Amino acid sequence: MDFDLPSQDDPRRLDVRRWLADNPDPTGRELAEAGYVVPHWPAPYGIDASPMHQLIIDDELARAGVTRPANAIGIGWAGPTILAAGTEAQQRRYLPKIISGEEIWCQMFSEPDAGSDLAALATRAVRDGDQYVINGSKIWTSGGHGSQFGILIARTDPDAAKHRGISYFICPTDIDGLTMEPIIDMTTAHSFNQTFFDDVRLPVEMRVGEEGDGWRLAKVTLSNERVQLSSSGSLWGAGPSAGDLLDLVRAGGGAVDPRRRQQLAALHCEAEVLRLNRLRTLSATLSGKTPGPEASIQKIMADEHGQHVMAAAAAVVGPEAMLSGSGPAGALAKRARSGATEIKIDTSRFPDVDPVWHYGFLFSPALTLGGGTFAVQRNIVAEQVLGLPREPNLQQGMTWAETMRSRTTAR
Template identity: 40%
Template structure:
């Protein structure tokens, strides 16, 4: 049965207007969730290029919830790459349907840009691991069922070597989630405290001590998910609409800047298309860092230009509130301007991404790293 026949059969046998989770489950079972995944795991083992055909044919039907961005863009590819057969079967289907929401427990108060210095400890106790530590900037932790978690299991080796990667049960005793209020008044992010959290060894992804390699798969996919997605031109469209509506505010200088940003947006869009073609042939590489960097700079430049052009600095919704999804383009101009400030931090700071592009894409000399061979326990903190 070819892809077109599977799509027809799915539409004939299941009503897209019914329960969204039931529909998504049927799509997963038909192999039409991620067609490049193996059969039985939401895919058909086909080229990633075929996904565009599926997405077009199923446009207008229920899609995975936006709140599941971390699960879809980061957890799923990591589970596929490093999970056991049992882990793949257990986690991928409810992740796709949205029955179980995921978050990411990576950054810490003392380990953000230099993630490998993280201090959250996992100590083995028979068939379990006892986890203690603190994570920060965790999007969506307040409504997540599972998390991808990096811990330190061996403090006696250099920082990149003594890490182990787990799936963390966010409902386990000892997991505490606290909101972090942002400049917009929202709390998309959280700090998460882990105190004596017990995780079974069958929740480990990859080998003990190999957590950095597993985490790199997550981070590469994260940057592709943020920067390499099909460009919706959200911030550009908002700015162009404002330009059309307020001819009295136009100047030659602002027009030249808007044209320059339009060109940058096109370059980003075409680069993203090329990156997706590379992804069809294998795993994401460091090029995704450049895409994410471009995304952040474009959003900030366009939101700043919008503020300057409209002369609208108003923003009065400072009340504390929880947010179900990340909204890069929403609401009034003041909100967009403030929210865009986070784009150069989340998913890897722009400074670190420039290092990755220079060293791993352009092949320039690496920065000196005096702590490369020093045991983690001897590093100053």
């Protein structure tokens, strides 16, 4: 690591500490007004913080046990886009409540026939005076049922080239003509929805940026990611980490089976590689460089690592991992009580149930799909990092799988 976090008496640290002393249990709005939710944004939303200053603020908030408002899509995606391309009126109306977490946002991008090939989207937005009339359907709208607004991309010009005829909108979820059908995933949680638009009338003021500029805006967020230091959680940075699992096993007396030991050691090595790669990215950011290939491979490796953590946790637990309410902690405790010998543990140290691990085990297959599938991520690395030839275009009107099938049949 070629950088150090500033010392304990750095004036920027002392500022945060003073503020925390005055606001020991800050609300989302208080954090937002202090500029501590998005410190790297300009005033009045942030404090134009440098990457190092952001790390100091993160460090101090974490030390004080203060968490930022949970509004991932609003703060990570919608906000930066509105900041970059929204009108002043849009910024004033939406940004304060996005960063304070008072208004939660969802993302209405994917469609039943447009996922990896998102630019194939078919939801139409037809201009009618000072409104757009929206018709179509979006799918996998995570948390849409608990959101007040969504970012929506829809086709405004069906005759323009695929990427050019798309526009970007802000869409209230309680608007007439919009309905959501729940999709229950295999964790049994209601995480997603299918969203239907039947003659939804959106005022022109809800369009972000110019008509036809939606594809460019949909990618704006990529350049707005916050500096991340410590997201070692196995579920997209949240949830338990490999280290948490190893601590549980260690605290329980360790693993006796040599194959299990091998699996857990491999997990530790993977977590270390990821940690060092995160530090490489951070080091580049802190010295003012654009992170290189290391940033591109992080998501691929982290998604698969999350699956490995959960697979190892399930292996430690055994068949009980399938049962609701089970997890390494609870199951290890039960197993020790029943005298099973593979892992010896001190039963007093573990709670009986551990739904986080059970949920993580069932959720983990989604890690390599959401936010760009494992295959799409590899295509990006192949084309943009390794400079390999671009993959052939999809055949008109066909999905990737159908194109491949038709080519195989044609050969």
